Amino acid sequence: EDKVVQSPLSLVVHEGDTVTLNCSYEVTNFRSLLWYKQEKKAPTFLFMLTSSGIEKKSGRLSSILDKKELFSILNITATQTGDSAVYLCAASYAGGTSYGKLTFGQGTILTVHP
Amino acid sequence: KAGVTQTPRYLIKTRGQQVTLSCSPISGHRSVSWYQQTPGQGLQFLFEYFSETQRNKGNFPGRFSGRQFSNSRSEMNVSTLELGDSALYLCASSPDGTGAYGYTFGSGTRLTVV
Numbered sequence: 001e002d003k004v005v006q007s008p009l010s011l012v013v014h015e016g017d018t019v020t021l022n023c024s025y026e027v028t029n030f031r032s033l034l035w036y037k038q039e040k041k042a043p044t045f046l047f048m049l050t051s052s053g054i055e056k057k058s059g060r061l062s063s064i065l066d067k068k069e070l071f072s073i074l075n076i077t078a079t080q081t082g083d084s085a086v087y088l089c090a091a092s093y094a095g096g097t098s099y100g101k102l103t104f105g106q107g108t109i110l111t112v113h114p
Numbered sequence: 115k116a117g118v119t120q121t122p123r124y125l126i127k128t129r130g131q132q133v134t135l136s137c138s139p140i141s142g143h144r145s146v147s148w149y150q151q152t153p154g155q156g157l158q159f160l161f162e163y164f165s166e167t168q169r170n171k172g173n174f175p176g177r178f179s180g181r182q183f184s185n186s187r188s189e190m191n192v193s194t195l196e197l198g199d200s201a202l203y204l205c206a207s208s209p210d211g212t213g214a215y216g217y218t219f220g221s222g223t224r225l226t227v228v
Contacts, residue, residue: 031213041202042118042221043157088157092213099169100147100162100211107156 002027004091006105014113017079021108023089024071031094033065033072034102038086046074046087079112086110116141118207118220126226132193135223137205139186143218145211146188148180151202151222163188164211195227 007022025033032050036043047056049065049072056063060079065072076083086109090102119138127133139146147170148160159172163182182188192199202224206217 032216034216036219040221041204041224043204043219045216045218048216090157092217094213096212098213099164100145100206100208100217101159101170101172102147102149102157102206102213102217103159104157 002091002103004089004103004105006087006089006108008108009106010109010111012111012113013079015080017112018075018077019079019110021074021076021087021089021110022071023073023105025089025091025103026070027091027093027103029094029097030067031092034090034092035063035072035074036088036090038088038107039084043088076110079110081112081114084110084112118205118218120203120205120220120223122223123221124224124226126228127195128228129195129197131195132191133195133225135190135203135205135225137188137190137207137220139188139205139207140218143207143209144186145208146182146186147206147208147211147217148188148190149204149206150174151204152200157204160190162211169211192225197227200225200227 003026035046047063052067063074086107090104145164147162162170180190202222204222
């Protein structure tokens with residue numbers, strides 16, 4: 001059975017701290033690893049990682065994929081209270097067997113205190 | 115361009131009733147996927163539609179069904195509602211559902227079954 005596991009499940013930090021969120025996966029016909037931020041309802045897209053070892057960056061956020069060890073990390077530097085959210089990682093599928101499907105991890109609840 | 119639109123935002127239904135939720139994808143996107151999000155199970159894939167055809171289905175009972183119209187708008191129906199169907203229902207839009215372009219989520223419909 002396909003599985004995506006995130007750690008830690010929750011994290012409390014203070015503004016200015018740097019955090020690392022982890023995501024491991026065991027998925028057949030793996031295509032990409034996606035990261036989303038969910039604050040109230042709609043998960044908003046952060047990154048899609050398809051190639052191993054290539055870091056993607058967006059402002060204070062960065063992410064990288066290791067396809068040999070089957071994991072990804074999401075780093076957030078100089079955290080702000082606005083970073084408080086649930087961070088979700090999800091695996092997508094290659095080929096024509098799993099159209100439209102993402103398998104999600106449980107999410108990491110990040111709380112940033114002022 | 116406009117994002118993914120889900121209606122209604124909130125619904126309260128009684129056990130045994132049925133409900134229909136709507137999702138309008140991003141203009142030009144032809145694939146719509148549906149997910150159920152609960153605190154216990156996280157985000158779980160329901161099904162995917164492309165060009166009015168269901169191409170993929172998750173492990174949900176037959177009470178959960180859907181359809182897609184020629185303009186790519188999709189509806190999801192749940193019949194004979196149970197208390198356990200209370201959840202946030204999210205739809206995701208993509209150009210082709212292959213995972214090559216990622217997925218954009220709507221804000222969801224919060225369904226409460228009483």
